[in-house]
Amino acid sequence: MIELHNVSKQYPMREGMRTVLQGINLRVRPGEKLGILGRNGSGKSTLIRLIGGAEKPSSGRITRSMRVSWPLALISGFGGSLTGRDSLRMVCRIYGVDWHDKLGFVKDFTELGRYFDEPVQSYSHGMMARLAFAVSMVIDFDCFLIDEVVAVGDSTFTERCNHQLFGQRGHKAMVIVSHSEAFIRQHCDHAAVLVDGQLHSFDDNELAFAFYKDSLAIPEDSAS
Template identity: 50%
Template sequence: MIRLEGVTKAYRTTVGDHVVLDRIDADFPEAVSIGVLGRNGAGKSTLLRILGGAEQPDAGKVTRSGRVSWPIGFAGGFNSSLTGEENCRFVARIYDADLDEVIESTRAFADIGAYFRMPVRTYSSGMRARLAFGLSMAIDFDTYLVDEVTAVGDT
């Protein structure tokens, strides 16, 4: 469960503050899927960062129970000098997850063959996306946050 109480978030721009979230009250219960729709720049990604704890509101309170994921499929957190397997091992340790299960689950999903043991900097964008999505799903979270994931992989 995640609860927002009076959450406000604004960003400074050259023409003044741009309020993205204005005194938002919301409950996101467990065991349900919720979609947030809006035009570009409406604050959807900001809301997810606040829900996940990556960003703090300017005002208001966020209460989280259980483990909340990072945005599913986010590949920006990989250390490009480490292999895919080493990145999985690192993340699994942070979340106190079973190393072997996380590595094997991610390896199977990513389906990148020998690249799994090569530095992430050698991956195509599709390979990075599959690794990121597989790793996201290999960690057991109570709440999964998804931001604009429409496809995983090369076409």
């Protein structure tokens, strides 16, 4: 289970501290698919980084009793002089997994060819995203964090990603943050809406979608 208890996040700005998230309470159970809707700039990516542990809250508490993935859209951890093979080996070592057993899958799935043994800094954005996605699939996470729609290639490759994530790992818990109501409808059991740094949860998903549509009518400069 993942629990957020009165979590807030602030960042220093020239004009003072800016509150991005305020008093967030959230619970994700094993196998649950939670969708969090919010307009661009609402703090969705900040929230998912906090859930994954990439950032720490300014206040409040986060507890995890499940193995949680990094945000699947995050590729910043793959760079420098490490090759694709080195990156796989490094991640597997961190999580205590034998990388030799995962090598064939990652090479086949990424379709990087000879670039698999080239420095990641020479990769295009798409190549880096494919590597990050494939490596995340070889770790037995209990909960996957998904930042926006998973699309790291052409339509055929995207279908392969969706099959791996929502098909092969459909029994895992997931937290999906997006501004796409259709994507949340397709993949999530429950929905919440992030507005002005506060998370609004609903027992009825249709109420969540209606609330989200209403929130889009708020002028952009009024949103956090």
